[in-house]
Amino acid sequence: MYQFDYHRPTSLDEAAQILSQDDEASLLAGGQTLLPTMKQRLAAPSQLVDLSGIAELKGVREDSGQIIVGAMTPHDTVANDKTVQAKIPGLAHLAGEIGDPQVRNRGTIGGSLANNDPASDYPGAVLGLGATVRTNKREIPADDFFLGLFETALDEGELIKEVAFPVPKKSAYAKFHNPASRYAIVGAFVASTEQGVRVAITGAGPCVFRVPEMEQALNSNWSADAIKDIKVAADDFNTDLHASADYRAHLVTVMAKRAVQAAG
Amino acid sequence: MPTVTMTVNGQQVSRDVDPRTLLVDFIRNELHLTGTHVGCDTSQCGACVVHVDGTSQKACTMLAMQADGCEVATIEGLAKNGELHPMQAAFKEHHGLQCGFCTPGMVMSAVDLVQRNPDPDEHEVREWLEGNICRCTGYHNIVKAIQHAAKEMRG
Numbered sequence A: 001m002y003q004f005d006y007h008r009p010t011s012l013d014e015a016a017q018i019l020s021q022d023d024e025a026s027l028l029a030g031g032q033t034l035l036p037t038m039k040q041r042l043a044a045p046s047q048l049v050d051l052s053g054i055a056e057l058k059g060v061r062e063d064s065g066q067i068i069v070g071a072m073t074p075h076d077t078v079a080n081d082k083t084v085q086a087k088i089p090g091l092a093h094l095a096g097e098i099g100d101p102q103v104r105n106r107g108t109i110g111g112s113l114a115n116n117d118p119a120s121d122y123p124g125a126v127l128g129l130g131a132t133v134r135t136n137k138r139e140i141p142a143d144d145f146f147l148g149l150f151e152t153a154l155d156e157g158e159l160i161k162e163v164a165f166p167v168p169k170k171s172a173y174a175k176f177h178n179p180a181s182r183y184a185i186v187g188a189f190v191a192s193t194e195q196g197v198r199v200a201i202t203g204a205g206p207c208v209f210r211v212p213e214m215e216q217a218l219n220s221n222w223s224a225d226a227i228k229d230i231k232v233a234a235d236d237f238n239t240d241l242h243a244s245a246d247y248r249a250h251l252v253t254v255m256a257k258r259a260v261q262a263a264g
Numbered sequence B: 001m002p003t004v005t006m007t008v009n010g011q012q013v014s015r016d017v018d019p020r021t022l023l024v025d026f027i028r029n030e031l032h033l034t035g036t037h038v039g040c041d042t043s044q045c046g047a048c049v050v051h052v053d054g055t056s057q058k059a060c061t062m063l064a065m066q067a068d069g070c071e072v073a074t075i076e077g078l079a080k081n082g083e084l085h086p087m088q089a090a091f092k093e094h095h096g097l098q099c100g101f102c103t104p105g106m107v108m109s110a111v112d113l114v115q116r117n118p119d120p121d122e123h124e125v126r127e128w129l130e131g132n133i134c135r136c137t138g139y140h141n142i143v144k145a146i147q148h149a150a151k152e153m154r155g
Helices: A012-021 A034-039 A075-080 A082-087 A089-096 A101-106 A109-115 A122-128 A212-220 A245-263 B023-030 B086-093 B103-116 B122-131 B140-154
Strands: A005-007 A025-028 A047-050 A060-063 A066-070 A132-135 A139-141 A146-148 A160-166 A170-177 A184-193 A196-202 B003-008 B011-016 B049-052 B055-058 B071-073
Touching: A012 A025, A012 A047, A025 A034, A060 A082, A066 A082, A066 A109, A075 A082, A075 A089, A075 A101, A082 A089, A089 A122, A089 A170, A089 A184, A089 A245, A101 B055, A101 B103, A101 B122, A109 A122, A109 A160, A122 A146, A122 A160, A122 A170, A122 A184, A122 A196, A170 A245, A184 A245, A196 A212, A196 A245, B011 B023, B023 B049, B049 B103, B055 B103, B086 B103, B086 B140, B103 B122, B103 B140, B122 B140
Parallel strands: A005 A047, A025 A047, B003 B071
Antiparallel strands: A060 A066, A066 A160, A132 A139, A132 A160, A170 A184, A184 A196, B003 B011, B049 B055, B049 B071
């Protein structure tokens, strides 16, 4: 690791202030991606701003019919939260499928979303449920948050406070995981909401995306059969040693069908 | 250099550290508690698993500074008054180790599992061990040991 200064502020304002004074400063959430990246010297922040001292960023609560998850809430807490399990089982299931138990004890939803790794799970739930990302400056709808490969709508000095998930009629997540890393080769999150069906795919392309053809088909007929012939183009999909772009495109249909079946 | 203070196996410790110091290096090099191992150093293998505020975490993917003010438990803190913890005793009894390198991480991880799930079935144990790699045993006796320890711990 390259040298850095370490801070653990106790308020959002204090954290934002350190960030605003130094372009090279970086936020530290659970550190399950950032620390390995720094160890490989692929990231060299001048200062690390550890958010674990800000109590208001942690925890799950219900507010005005929505489930609010604080940015520093570990995956394990979301996976085992009774309210999340009862209201949005697809979200609890997704959180419990991330990495391994030790990663889930430490990794956070805010860190995952801010990083926007193409193979990460949480972007699937946030886009699939049409959640809202609340920052220290504004509210960003999921449809506007994920911009591209490791790219989000977050501005310099902007940090995620919490995520507001509307409660769907039903939802599920189905993931074809990399057996070594547990990252998603392809993950499909489907949700039937008051405003209609949403289908979000993670792992396949450079960034999480929706599949409007599947959403339309499921709006008129909520069944795995309704989407069995809907294929997505593999044009900009990821190819690596784990799977080719064409195979990922094939998996999109397979995993979306499994998610619909799981949602019931 | 900043000062880090934490409680390790019930004793408060305080040291000046380079902020880059990983928790596992702090435990091994500063406190000389070498039961916690560095295997892959990339959060895959689980040889470095310790408990931080009661849950199992990978000490190679955490800065010592992040544990400031926390309660840390390592493998050295499990045995009480010279008597092995039931999980340690079960690993010995059921031959849940061969070379022993992964064992401290396995045991710490398994204790966390049994604390939250007092009666895990074989599938649950195997799922839980996702983050702990053993290259000797084929896991069979580890799973057996954990289930026996769970029974012992239920009393």
